[in-house]
Amino acid sequence: MMITDPEGHIVRINREFLVLIGGTEAFWLGHSMDELLTPASRIFSQTHLFPTLHHAKSAREVFLHLRGVGGETVPVMVNAVSKRLETGDHIVWAFFVARERSRFEGELIKARAEAQGLAQRLAASNEQVELQNRQLSELSLSDPLTGLKNRRALELTVQEWQRTASRQSSVSLLMVDVDYFKRINDAHGHPEGDRVLVNFARQLQAGARGSDLVARYGGEEFVLWLPDADAEAAARIAERVHKCARRVRSLAGPVTVSVGLACAVHQTGADFLARLLKRSDEAVYRAKALGRNCTVVSD
Numbered sequence: 243m244m245i246t247d248p249e250g251h252i253v254r255i256n257r258e259f260l261v262l263i264g265g266t267e268a269f270w271l272g273h274s275m276d277e278l279l280t281p282a283s284r285i286f287s288q289t290h291l292f293p294t295l296h297h298a299k300s301a302r303e304v305f306l307h308l309r310g311v312g313g314e315t316v317p318v319m320v321n322a323v324s325k326r327l328e329t330g331d332h333i334v335w336a337f338f339v340a341r342e343r344s345r346f347e348g349e350l351i352k353a354r355a356e357a358q359g360l361a362q363r364l365a366a367s368n369e370q371v372e373l374q375n376r377q378l379s380e381l382s383l384s385d386p387l388t389g390l391k392n393r394r395a396l397e398l399t400v401q402e403w404q405r406t407a408s409r410q411s412s413v414s415l416l417m418v419d420v421d422y423f424k425r426i427n428d429a430h431g432h433p434e435g436d437r438v439l440v441n442f443a444r445q446l447q448a449g450a451r452g453s454d455l456v457a458r459y460g461g462e463e464f465v466l467w468l469p470d471a472d473a474e475a476a477a478r479i480a481e482r483v484h485k486c487a488r489r490v491r492s493l494a495g496p497v498t499v500s501v502g503l504a505c506a507v508h509q510t511g512a513d514f515l516a517r518l519l520k521r522s523d524e525a526v527y528r529a530k531a532l533g534r535n536c537t538v539v540s541d
């Protein structure tokens with residue numbers, strides 16, 4: 243406990259308070275209370291605590307830092323009340339040591355910093371997981387050798403088209419099969435066969451429109467899914483496909499392909515793609531029978 247005059251000059255200090263701040267009562271008498279405070283608490287006391295006391299006559303649970311004669315800092319909670327005593331107006335101060343509160347605040351700040359760090363690490367690892375998921379789903383829709391889309395991607399694309407395209411929309415599907423591909427493997431080895439497939443795939447992909455889907459359907463079979471292409475447009479694209487094959491260099495000589503072309507108008511139903519594939523496959527079969535290196539249009 244401490245008693246000061248209204249300006250904060252010390253007139254009484256009890257023994258318990260001296261234990262906190264050190265020195266003797268005689269030493270402190272007449273000193274300003276400001277001398278007991280750290281610089282930050284002093285500013286707070288002058289700008290907030292004393293104006294409150296003068297105005298409201300009391301202040302409760304104000305948090306301050308005392309600085310004792312040894313220079314050590316002691317966190318305290320302060321209650322103060324302005325009182326008229328026999329010797330005039332005074333302020334009676336009661337101090338409670340608040341080390342626990344200080345420690346809790348310290349722990350709270352540390353825990354908050356740790357939680358923020360954890361949240362940042364979590365966000366980063368979530369981004370990583372999302373990226374890996376995107377890469378995985380991309381991989382699951384791609385052919386590993388050529389990087390083209392695979393059969394699963396074709397199915398998904400067609401389903402999406404069936405859901406979103408208008409009833410009047412038309413579509414064409416080209417089934418493209420490399421001629422005598424087995425001979426390339428047999429004569430020059432599997433790696434040469436792979437090289438031909440990769441080069442041909444690159445040519446196909448380079449010539450495709452954004453809305454087209456180029457997929458590797460099987461070993462040496464490719465599918466071009468061509469939304470909004472009628473029979474005439476699809477036949478022109480088939481010609482380009484033959485040109486792509488001719489541009490592929492192979493140790494086995496010129497590369498040619500047989501193409502089956504099937505056109506359809508929009509239909510719903512799960513077997514839509516299967517029926518288109520069957521028709522284009524039969525057309526490829528006929529192209530092979532006609533001597534290969536040509537396009538046959540399905541009826």
Ligand SMILES: Nc1nc2c(ncn2[C@@H]2O[C@H](COP(=O)(O)OP(=O)(O)OP(=O)(O)O)[C@@H](O)[C@H]2O)c(=O)[nH]1
Nearest residue numbers: 419420421422423424425427432433435436461462
């Ligand atoms: N190098 C390589 N060969 C493959 C791959 N996938 C399938 N094949 C081979 O492709 C060949 C396909 O041969 P066939 O079905 O007899 O057809 P083809 O020799 O092209 O004859 P036609 O289609 O009748 O003109 C087989 O020898 C398969 O082993 C692959 O990823 N890489």
